[in-house]
Amino acid sequence: MGVQTADLCDIHREKVQIADPVFKQFGKVRSFSGPIHTVKVFEDNVLVKKALQNIPEGSVLVVDGGGSRKCALLGDNLAHIAVTRQLSGIVVYGCIRDSAQINGMDIGIFAIGTNPLKSNKEGKGQENIPVQFAGVNIEPGYHLYADEDGILISENQLL
Template identity: 65%
Template structure:
């Protein structure tokens, strides 16, 4: 579903993300139920979430906007593809961007950094996080395409 159509039909039910993320995955349009992880320069919980959240969902990673290392690379993105996830949104950086561009998944991030993250397992999962002017609540829905990113508290269906 196009974000423009959803904004037009549900203007009071959608929240538009204020940051323009870069798109790295092969899928430019994706949507799904939100699952969250809050970490800082440590991606252990990102991997755990990718291995456990349901197919069709979107993992939202609040990395605090850090650009000092990558929170996602081709191996973790491959886990998401193999498990049938719809996409990953990283408020931080990724690496292996050329490889991720070949994977059938949506991946948004602030940019790239070749440095890998720490592996300490620190952070929180499945909690509300806020960045880019949006509250990302587990169980809410995100819709992404070339025009932007929007969040709604419920699954939206055009023509309702």
């Protein structure tokens, strides 16, 4: 990424939203940034997989899972799709599974926790809509910057 979130806050404080520190970091990539694509689902990851297969290279997938801790919305198979397609990273307001395998993969993922149970497969949810969680408003096309210090959201690209 080059510039860290702390530096971006110092330079662009009035242009960024800072997500509440409710996330844990997974994967080998410790910092990432890119244009945002969103899905909003609840305990169902069909649209998560679809987005991972279709959003442009270099993008960040933001998954509003409603903060549910009852099942995982992403595991190693879906993380592998993100790696293969060279996505920048993934933020999940929900849980992931297969964290040991994901921690060995070349992807950056933020999630609120882990759960070994897989999600439902009904295809319910919404794509490419504004979402709100962790104290930030996130819209498709905004830019996300993430590293060990946290997650920033900006309407415009800062780098």
